[in-house]
Amino acid sequence: MFMLINCSNCRTPLQLPPGARSIRCAICQAVTQIADPRAVNPPPATHHWPPPGPPSSASPSPYNHAPPGPPPNPHGRKKAVIVGISYRYSRHELKGCLNDAKCMRYLLINKFQFPESSILMLTEEETDPYRIPTKYNMRMALYWLVQGCQPGDSLLFHYSGHGSRQRNYNGDEIDGYDETLCPLDFETQGMIVDDEINATIVRPLPHGVKLHAIIDACHSGTVLDLSFLCRMNRSGQYSWEDHRPRSGIMKGTSGGEAISFSGCDDDQTSADTSALSKITSTGAMTFCFIQAIERGHGRTYGSILTAMRAAIREAGGSGGDLGGGVVTSLLTMLVTGGSGIGGGFRQEPQLTACQPFDVYAKPFSL
Template sequence: MFMLVNCSNCRTPLQLPPGARSIRCAICQAVTQIADARNAPPPSHSHATPPPPGPPAPPSPYSHAPPGPLPNSHGRKKAVIVGISYRYSRHELKGCLNDAKCMKYLLMNKFQFPEASIIMLTEAETDPYKIPTKHNMRMALYWLVQGCQPGDSLVFHYSGHGSRQRNYNGDEVDGYDETLCPLDFETQGMIVDDEINASIVRPLPHGVRLHAIIDACHSGTVLDLPFLCRMDRSGKYVWEDHRPRSGVWKGSNGGEVISFSGCDDDQTSADTSALSKITSTGAMTFCFIQAIERGHGTTYGSILNAMRTAIRDAGGSGLDLGGSVVTSLLTMLVSGGSLSSGGFRQEPQLTACQPFDVYAKPFSL
């Protein structure tokens, strides 16, 4: 049975394995010694030379806010970008690493996110803390909201496998929990929407904005937000109430949380591998970036409508990016700039903590 101890440095609760006498904090890397008077050795008066210290652990990117200028009057910008290809496995995806690269490029060049304030978790990273394992994804999400202040703008982008599993506590309208699949999900398990909600939604204080862009299967309500914008093909919409019958509040602590996802909870998401024999991207990420670059990023409704139209009517030059801040990267990654003819059977979704007029509310990151 595990016991909880607080880190001696940052006070983060840690699970101590049975019999362990010390534990290293995954957040700040401090080692906490566990005192046990019953098993403590008798005091020694010898002057033996202590053993030399071992090699220092590599620094963790999650121990503090990334370096950079002090927050300005508009607050800080921080982002966590996850792209998982599951390479060399039967679950391999083609476009997720490209999605991560494109999203980072967009955030830096279109929305002025400092590069030092963006944590990338992909299999291409050499830093062991930035491989998209379940543990590293959890720590990155913790870092994203840690110390946030009014005026801050946070972004979580995920491109990878999504799934769902039966819900037994009655807090899901459709009876299923939605999940994200870390690189090691087959051995360590998936990250369930309840945990995502508890990690980055409910702690968010007033004045902080969080946008999630989730390009995965079954991702419609993967942040467990209370309201879903149900939009038809004409662009008309209604807000569905997804608050659990248990009465548990799944919104924030006053902050604003809005999520774009690749498809409804019962749908799957596609990539654009039909475009090119060289490489591909996720269809949802591609359409999200295109909507912004084509001038449809003025409101949340215009973005969602443009994304749904592009995916539904994909073909020909439907996704030609034209001249834009990310054109050079996307056209290099996706030859031709359009989805395969015939479209995809997925409908991007919008969820939020509170209903709002999607065609009146300005979009900004």
């Protein structure tokens, strides 16, 4: 398990490998010595990225301040990190992920009143080098998302891209595998493992803060390592499956609430497809999530999940001609596109949470 410390020179958050007694900062090259790694605490929320430095002609970093202006509502701030990765010009290229990111941003601003200034977009289309979805930038974006969060805040993390899994060795996974997200540079820098995602955006959540994750990727069912998975059958009956590690490793929040919708179960794949829209390619899960909201199924978590699953089953069985409705009107804004996988894909969106609840009674809100 990684721990977070601050560089002794420039205060950049660093991840300390298990058992390490020192670490070199990749920014200023200073070496920080650790007397007892077990005594290390996460860095205070007041530290910002990147550290102060000489003026640069590059665009200002999105991580060096909280969203400007007053809170959007009296109950707290809204902040979001949206990641869409197409892996263009590679053998891993996806067609719909940039569309997913743009549609999610549109939904958050126009349906859920997220201020534009509080939404951090990481895609290959960004010109700011800090907003390219590399592993380093994705890590820093996740730090930024929870940085300084206060009771009443609503946080959202949306990811559309490749996901994978790898053998687990610390005993905290029921199926023996860690789920992962694949940054743009994953082939050289490696993947982001669910343990790190949990440590970065789940465990720090204080009481009164709410986090939603919408993860459109393969093998994404438990990619936040949340403690409970909603196991639902096709008739809508469900029970909560306990995924708390038998090893006793802490995976919960610090009193806050974390809920995740994901594209498929841990052993399934998620489609990047044109089957759901005749306009352009999208991630099947993102499309069906937005469609559920726009068609009035967003009252509860259960109504969203059942609507998403029904739409994907219908698309898989009928060749995908759902008709986009309001969602199609969102997609017409986009100039990118391309052909994707045809109909017939098989995936079941999943719901996980830090605590079980009545999915048909708990209101959904961002």
